Amino acid sequence: MRYLSLLILVVSLALSACKKDGVDTDYDKSYSAWLSFKKSSNNSYSYIAYGGSWVGTHAESKITVQNGKVVARDFVFSHYAQGSTNLIVDSTWAESGVTLNTHENGFDALTLDQVYAKAKSEWLNVNKDANYIYFETANEGMISTAGHFPKNCADDCFTGIKMKELKVYVKEIK
Known part of the structure; x- marks a missing residue:
């Protein structure tokens, strides 16, 4: 009985030492x-989702979230001038209120809660043998890139999000 008690104690200590903390x-x-960040910003922030093509086009959508709800989406589509790093703007639009999500082009108007959920369930949850998987955190530890690229694709096959300029949203007083 004494050995059984000692064995139970050792096994209990070993199992409690295997907590997830270190992994x-x-x-x-x-x-x-x-x-x-969500707590410190009162769940009000903006970020820019962006992407480009090997042919020189570039697109950005600025998503603005206030109190946990998307309130605006601004879009810019541009291309690089031939032989230059200068972007030439081809089209822009802005949505808010009743016009929110009325344009077909542009990145999805997602809150960061939705971005993290989609990253976990879709963009990062793919076959590792068939895809290159990217996850980067250049936005003060938060997502800057989350997605995948099929290994058998030549170009423009990224599925996911690339994000920059994540910052606290402060409503302008007019």
């Missing part, structure tokens, strides 16, 4: 950074 993934660390 957080980059996603988990980033998600924690997001939750901290």
Whole structure:
């Protein structure tokens, strides 16, 4: 009986030492950074989702979130001047209120809660043998890139999000 008690104690200590604390993934660390930012910003922020093509086109959507709801989406489509790093704007539009999500082009109007959920369930949850998987956290520990690129694709096959300029939203007083 004494050995059984000692064995139970040793097994209990061993199992309690195997907590998840030391094995957080980059996603988990980033998600924690997001939750901290969400609280400190009162869930009001903006970010720019962007992408480009090997042919020189470039698109950006600025998503503005106030109190956890998308309130605006601004879009710019441009191309690089031949032999230059200068972008030439081809089209722009802005949505808010009743016009929100009325344009077909542009990046989805997602909150960061939705971005993290989609990253976890779709963009990063793919066959690793068939895809290159990207997850970067250049936005103060929060997502800057999350997605995948099929290994058998030549170009323009990224599925996911590339994000920059994540900042606290402060409503302008007019």
